[in-house]
Amino acid sequence: MKYDFTAIEQKWQDKWLEAKPYSAVTGDTDRPKFFGLVEFPYPSAQGLHVGHARPYTAMDVVARKKRMDGFNVLFPIGYDAFGLPTENFAIKTHTHPAKVTHDNVENFRKQLQMLGYSFDWDREVNTTDPLYYKWTQWIFLQMFKKGLAYKASMPVNWCTSCKIVLANEEVVDGGCERCGGEVIRKEKSQWMLAITKYADRLVDDLDSLDFIDRVKTQQKNWIGRSFGTEVDFKTTAGDVMTVYTTRADTLFGVTYMVLSPEHPFLAKWKDQISNFDAVTAYMEDAARKSDFERSELNKDKSGVRLQGVSAINPVNGTEIPVFVSDYVLMGYGTGAVMGVPGHDQRDWEFATKFELPIIEVVAGGDITKEAFVLKGDSGVMVNSGFLNGMTVKEAIPAMKQWVIDQKLGHEKVNFKLRDWVFSRQRYWGEPIPLVNCEKCGFVPLEESQLPLLLPEVDSYEVTDTGESPLSKITDWVTTTCPCCGGVAQRETDTMPQWAGSSWYFLRYMDAHNDDALASQEALDYWGMVDWYNGGMEHTTLHLLYSRFWHKFLFDLGVVPNKEPYSKRTSHGMILGEGGEKMSKSRGNVVNPNDIIDLYGADTMRTYIMFIGDFEKPAAWSGQAVKGCKRFLDRVWNLMDMASDSLEYTADHEAAIHKAILKVNQDIEAMKFNTAIATMMALVNDFYAKGLTKGDMKALTLMLSPFAPHMAEEMWELLGFAASEGKMACQMAWPAYDESKTVSSTVEMAIQIGGKLRGTVVVPVDSDEATVVAAAMGVEKVAKALEGMQIIKTILVKNRLVNLIAKPQ
Template sequence: MSEVYNHHAVEQKWQKYWKENETFKTDVWDFSKPKYYALDMFPYPSGVGLHAGHPEGYTATDIMSRMKRMQGYNVLHPMGYDSFGLPAEQYAVTTGNHPAGFTEKNIETFSKQLRELGFDYDWSKMIATSDPKFYKWTQWIFKKLYEAGYAKHIDMPVNWCEELGTVLSNDEVIDGKSERGGYPVVKKMMKQWVIDQQAFAEELLDGLNEIDWPESTKEIQRNWIGKSTGVEVDFDIVGGGKFSIFTTCIETIYGITFMVLAPDGEIVKSLMDRVENPEEVQAYIDETLKKNDLDRTDLNKTKSGCPLKGIYAINPVNGKEVPLFMGDFVLASYGTGAVMAVPTHDQRDFEYAQVHNLPLIQVINNTEGTVDVSEHAFEKQDYLGKGCILMNSEEFNGMTVEEAKKGITKKLVDMGVAREKVNYHFREWIFARQRYWGEPVPCVYKEDGSIVFLDDSELPVVLPELEDYKGRNGKAPLENATEWKAYDKNGIKGTRETSTMPGSAGSSWYYMRYIDPDNDNEFANQELLKHWMPVDLYVGGPEHAVGHLLYSRIWNRFLYNKGLSPVKEPFKKLVHQGMILGENGIKMGKRFPEFVVNPSDIVRDYGADTLRLYEMFMGPLEVSKPWNSNNVTGARKFINRVYTFFTEPGNITDENNGNLEKIYHQTVKKVTNDFEVLGFNTAIAQMMIFVNAVYKEGSCPREYAENFIKMLSCICPHVGEEIWQILGHDNTIAYEPWPTYDESKCVEDTVEIAVQINGKVKATLNIGKEDPKDEVIAKGKELIADKLEGKNIVKEIYVPGRIVNIVVK
């Protein structure tokens, strides 16, 4: 393509200028201006570098930070890397090289690409979670969580992958195999570090009411936390032993026909010497251990199960014996590991009863008493709630559901076998990985088995170099570091923890470290935190709704409760950018490599400003949109058009004839307002309207031209800086004042209305907004006079600012 300007030369020139002059370096101690903290969810520095989806969200925060800087804010817009993780470790395993070198090389590649895109990051504040200067404070915060009783070391079932030598989270397991590599995964009891998420549940729920987040993301978190209020009831086992269940529907307790236990739980284990079918039971347990939690719950369609033959529980409300079964949909790690089953009033219980030919007892009826489900009819009745009445429930027959709920609860509580309780769906956050490339847990196991966390002066506990980075036989790679593992200092003798923290550790607090990244005395200065927190705008993908976004809220809330964070919530406003799809409308990836777009190719061929402009003009930021190469060319043509007009001698004038006054003020107003709500596509559309107007006029007043270039420079910073210099300025445009508009000059003086005959549009007419009715009707009739010839006018209607309608016979 023929170039109007040389984007290679222009972009390299200004990127060099910004770097040498530290144009975007933030003085965090400057409290004289209002602050604006814009943040992107930092990337994992993979070996493949950026893809076309990365620049979309990054450009959005870049535009906002550039505008806010011009509006007089002290802007903090940093970038860093979530650099611990499994890919670097796998590289180490296969090559024998330390993962730090691999990671550093990838960070260099990412940083180079980000600089090429012209983002206004303050690179002096760059962080990487794998930097010991950073993870010293990750270790310190985890230590504080332990001291406060929130971090615990407990036995629990985990997803174990022998080939990868590590524990995997549920979302890393697909169909019983690891997402990375497709290796077999089994359930295994292991000592694990966990964080007690439930301790923060109520604060997390309350906090959602205080933040400007997408409602869909808030609802995902509410559902994930899963608060429910109900009753915990004890059930005795015939022949000895007991267990508890939690229910929100205590009014259905008389309808229990069986109970279901978690196959991998302690209850079943305690009954193995009493069951009449131990081989069948063990086989079912073994099969269950091959499944992840998602396969056992949300994806479970088969309602598989196994009876514990000869074992019965006693329903405390009526003394009836009910059989016990196992079902893989019951998790040992959730709740009590046991559930009561009322198949007439619960879909899951009904389906299980059908598969295993179990009886049904209806205990709730509608007020007319017309619903009848016989004991073996196998017809599931939808749960009947408020206003319905109980049946087959002894002294509670005839009571409404609400009355029975209270009455049955009181009966059981008075019996001493129940208590009211609030339960939560989400469980402990597993906070240990049998991996190398992660933060070491800074503790020692003494010879007597007790745990001692190291003194602050010994932090960070730095990863040792290894010859073998692979864990084996359920043991972590750090077990290979024999010298490092043995600890004998300060009167403490023992063995270091060899599990490392998960990748979510550093990302749970990194937003604070950007504010004070070189502080070696505390994770961040408290005065700076009070000034800069919370993050004003946070942009990233919705896939982090119940991972990173929840974990970071937990860590921040803990630090807030300890007086170490000044805010309850870390992210004031959250925006999820949509996905950029391939030209085939499908997510870019290995399946269709021909549709994967490398941003570096676009920068090379069209320029970074073109890529930025195109991605912001594709559509609303939050919506997923397909790539269109033709439209990339269109974006470059617009930049050429702007550059041609605003750098052509004679086009910019010191005179102002007023012809562009209205469109100029309308443009400043719309761009400003649209930027504030991240409506970049409509702001660009208005800029295009303005450019069309100046071309039509043939000249543009200098004030209008310079202010237009300021706005454009937020989207296309290289072109903006270059035109600003050509217009006679020797300073960067980045700190120029943002343009203002006059509201009175934005108002349209005229309006276009429809002229109708008998309600059908025959023409349109431009009139003044204040034109009198008679004058408007007269103009309308004159415009369609030829169509009124020979017609008898019976009525003339004028709807102000909308239509003139001439009614004829």
């Protein structure tokens, strides 16, 4: 019988949509709940790609297995559909972004269903749906009322191509994450979210979560919490420069100071800086660089010394030069740093370039580029006055206390994390539900007026001044102040794409609720997401932002848990053939539709899970795809070979029990490739020794999470759908007998004088006499020991026996 994958897959996709076997039930107390989550896609015009298919298939396998384990599974999907690419496409094609989004979503839904994913389609969400973004706006209003949303004029990242403000997290390798265009610094009034107020909790609460280590590490590094001291340096200009340092013990080694190009002292000292023209030119050049370019460690060091102003080292009274340099960022610390070139690579390079003194303050040899590193706690202080002879561990608190006693500073906890730039000067985003009244200031809309809908516009182009297209719709902008009833202006900035994705997992719990973002019953029942898989590239964006929003909602009493996700795993990228990153320019992008047309969705699913270690990058291989198709063909053809018995074949019984256990464990550990390899080995055994329908039943159920269409068709053809009254996806995972998963024999290596001479199969835990007797029965071993006398035997139980012999 031919395996007609096209007809089979369409048949079962239609049946699943009609029968809804994947629907979750809120409040199902007879079964434990499991909430599995994938990052919802941005519905681009290009459609689904294999980058989506790897994580989605993996979590679909997990969700299907959890249902078979008796869980009430919530496995939902939706679309993160606001954003710049859609707006740019709308501008280019003169099509409304809503129409573009609708068409793209339709295509994505078709592709997702084509791959047989077991999503609960009744809970589908779309961030551009007013019934959805009503609650995004509601959350923003609560933040505004609690003082977490505020407006500030600040240097921002400005994409010169998109003409849009970017958060630090949206600047990748010095360019715009979306278009790759040049990013410069620009002063602009922006809405901000005070994520820094949650910085400590965002770090500390990671310890209680089942996140893979690299996710935790990346979040901690991005938040960048450090414990140090703020120290005041007097200047000859009369002002005090405050710096933050985690190594107060190195103050005796400070030989210069550096200010950020944005530091307000530069303008204040204009009349005292004799080379202010050179300083101004440098500041203007720095404004054209992104934070990434400026802080990159290997970039050439640049700067201008301030002629006419110096600083004074507080520990020794030495007058030291002050520079302006772009590697110092105003957004981190105080915008001023102290230079300790004896023990910091960047400072050493800067001091070397500008021929500044380099003083060793922690003993450790020559001061060179290769020996700049500060010694650990056991390093001994030198050239450091009252600290001399102390270890670093002793010197840090001693100097910190001295600074405090001398009223030159105080202890300080610092973070690299900056507040979130939350407004965008674009059309296609959630309107910010505030009005600006000349009398009352910024005033929130009444919650009863939500959602504040996007108005229709003729043009989606940003204005020449970089303002939102909404600013040109005067009849929408001009409104009434909810507070005093006077004339007011609507806020014309919109929210960033990350807004809707910061709480979407909560909406899945109760997707059609008009009265709340989700009912209390649903929030209490589903609780935390049990398992969330997503890309590492979102660790410092969506994952961090959504944890922040969730903590805020927890503080409001809206959600019952302080964290949204119990477990977070991550996957490696799918690379093109040859190991290069997939890109249109290389012509190596793989379209899932093409693979499905050629080999079927189940082959695509099986291959994408067999491609390699799930957490690591893997290169696509057209030949390997064909190999997975051959495997499924072999499974299909087993039906013609199976006898009618519903019992396991005696020769296969132990192998089947072992396979059931191994596949079970491998799915939980996300070792999908070895799970499939285990089933491949079992199929080989079936071809070698024959099989029964009972054997086939176990294999079909094990295969069901990976190749669900074919498994359902085989389940039906073998008669199990009729006899069991259920689809394969609704069946329990096959049981295994623990005693039959343990081998009664073991293969042991035989060594003579430490050299391998053969192997022997013996009962598990055999004693020395039994193993030696069996070893002597191996022809190659017996021949090697002719004329020899065994004088010593070394037995490593169940692994090897080493026979030490000498001539007789």
